[in-house]
Amino acid sequence: MSDSCFSLDGASIAFAAGQTILQAAMDAGHYIPHLCFHPELKPHGSCKVCSVRVDGNMMASCTTPARQGMKVESATTEVDDQRRAVVQMLFVEGNHFCPSCEQSGRCKLQATAYELQMTSPHFDHFFPDRAVDASHPDFLLDFNRCILCSLCVRASRDVDQKAVFGLAGRGIGTRLIVNSESGRLGDSDFAATDKAAQVCPVGAILRKRQGFNVPIGQRTYDVAPIRESDRGGPEKR
Amino acid sequence: MNPIAADLKSADMDTPRKPKVRIATTSLAGCFGCHMSFLDIDERLVALLELVEFDRSPLTDIKVCGPCEIGIIEGGVCNAENVHVLRTFREQCTTLVAIGACAINGGLPAQRNHLPLATLLQEVYTTRPGLAHGGIPNDPELPLPLHKVHPLHEVVKVDYFIPGCPPSAEVIWTFLSDLLAGRAPASDRRTIHFD
Ligand code: SF4
Ligand code: SF4
Numbered sequence: 001m002s003d004s005c006f007s008l009d010g011a012s013i014a015f016a017a018g019q020t021i022l023q024a025a026m027d028a029g030h031y032i033p034h035l036c037f038h039p040e041l042k043p044h045g046s047c048k049v050c051s052v053r054v055d056g057n058m059m060a061s062c063t064t065p066a067r068q069g070m071k072v073e074s075a076t077t078e079v080d081d082q083r084r085a086v087v088q089m090l091f092v093e094g095n096h097f098c099p100s101c102e103q104s105g106r107c108k109l110q111a112t113a114y115e116l117q118m119t120s121p122h123f124d125h126f127f128p129d130r131a132v133d134a135s136h137p138d139f140l141l142d143f144n145r146c147i148l149c150s151l152c153v154r155a156s157r158d159v160d161q162k163a164v165f166g167l168a169g170r171g172i173g174t175r176l177i178v179n180s181e182s183g184r185l186g187d188s189d190f191a192a193t194d195k196a197a198q199v200c201p202v203g204a205i206l207r208k209r210q211g212f213n214v215p216i217g218q219r220t221y222d223v224a225p226i227r228e229s230d231r232g233g234p235e236k237r
Numbered sequence: 238m239n240p241i242a243a244d245l246k247s248a249d250m251d252t253p254r255k256p257k258v259r260i261a262t263t264s265l266a267g268c269f270g271c272h273m274s275f276l277d278i279d280e281r282l283v284a285l286l287e288l289v290e291f292d293r294s295p296l297t298d299i300k301v302c303g304p305c306e307i308g309i310i311e312g313g314v315c316n317a318e319n320v321h322v323l324r325t326f327r328e329q330c331t332t333l334v335a336i337g338a339c340a341i342n343g344g345l346p347a348q349r350n351h352l353p354l355a356t357l358l359q360e361v362y363t364t365r366p367g368l369a370h371g372g373i374p375n376d377p378e379l380p381l382p383l384h385k386v387h388p389l390h391e392v393v394k395v396d397y398f399i400p401g402c403p404p405s406a407e408v409i410w411t412f413l414s415d416l417l418a419g420r421a422p423a424s425d426r427r428t429i430h431f432d
Binding site: 091095096097098099100101104105110113114115116117118119120121122124125127129216222225 | 335338341342343344345347348350351385387388390391395397398399400402424425426427429430431432
């Protein structure tokens, strides 16, 4: 540990050399909304939900290294308005019908929307045509709900050493692909014990036959808001 | 009685009686679940009726929406008649409120958006087993279905959204109490639910 500090909404946050703003903030017990970040995986900086104003500029806090004396603004109306717009875009780009989703109440996208007081998707829906891959005996892969956070890609590649998942295409054409001859999850070496089976923040990689083991209304984020469970410490699902 | 309604009522006693706030409600491509949840405010409905009167609504059976302070719509837009009713509500109501998942993102009816309309109609009316095979209904009085189901905000400007499938009676009551007391309805993250 060094005794370097930066300011987060006026609070003094100590950081170790090499830490990012988000890592230091979470270690200090502060919540900055985020979706594509996982404390055990290399940051990707793609969802932009963790954006903060750093000495006047908007930066992704998960990839911006902490620097001595920097002034970081996170919990401001302006920053939260921009985060909400990003989350609204994620909703309209996919097909998120929460009332029929097994992940409802445990979903980080949904819980982050609650946190940002999002009451409507605001934008026009894309209603994209996307498939469901039910070929794996233990897992369902529902592309309708994938937010392309790449957590499964990083977990499978860097922790499981399997590279089951990848992101293909560019921009709006970006999509999740499965590394198997047929492109189906059931034909890959994906297994329930994989780290990649545990990191999906939404209802895209779902364990079969468990969806309704906890009633709606009693699930993770029904009980406590995401800001309480997602400010450091072990992953809760 | 809710303290807000009580406040409003006692304030009213000293001043000449204010005209009641007119509210219209309707269900477009919805299941009436949001209306049922609204009725779950139970006896508070009596307190509410001292402050408001209903225009077009399943509660009154008035068929055409007149000038109103508040319009509340459940359900998305799935056919030409829905578009017409929604536009009339927008013209007649000062404040328009979208209530429930279907009004906000299309909800369950929008799950048909991934299937061609012709295929759907054929499946439902001609090819499905056990049908009388009367053919796809074609009466000129039937509103034509839209190609896709849309949430309300894609057709008109919506002032407030109450998410939930359906939102609870508490959430609906708190929202109405705020609106009737002249406050901007607060969206507390603990009361926002999409399911
Ligand atoms: S993945 Fe999350 S946001 Fe999407 S439908 Fe499921 S619960 Fe809702
Ligand atoms: S499947 Fe889940 S973990 Fe993988 S990219 Fe999509 S949202 Fe992220």
